[in-house]
Amino acid sequence: MVDQLQGTWKSISCENFEKYMKELRIGRASRKLGCLAKPTVTISRDGDVISIKTKSIFKYNEISFKLGEEFEETTPGRQKTKSTVTLDNDSLVQVQNWDGKEATIRRKLVDGKMVVESSVNNVICTRTYEKV
DSSP, X not given: OHHHHOEEEEEEEEESHHHHHHHTTOOHHHHHHHHHOOXXXXXXXXXXXXXXXXXXXXXXXXXXXXXXXXXXXXXXTOOEEEEEEEEETTEEEEEEEETTEEEEEEEEEETTEEEEXXXXXXXXXXXXXXXX
């Protein structure tokens, strides 16, 4: 599954992103800018290490990890989390934990597009990406 997600992807649609960011307690100005962003995501693999780079005109974020191993992450919203990424059937699932809270990011292929579902406290944001 990871091999199918490798490559560079460009955001083509976004649903419920502002509500998702509000639930993460991200300030209004940052939420407005975030909704305007059309990020590019690059997923690569070097042996057991997977890297996900997310770049927009406003932010750059990069994580590198091994499946099933916890790692520390600073999110684009500057939240420090303990994160773990696993494979679940056809999805790459990232779980972020901090201060007793949890967010889940599920990446999967649907009809040749990468669909990213991010959820926190039952608020779900869906972003769809096309391969560049």
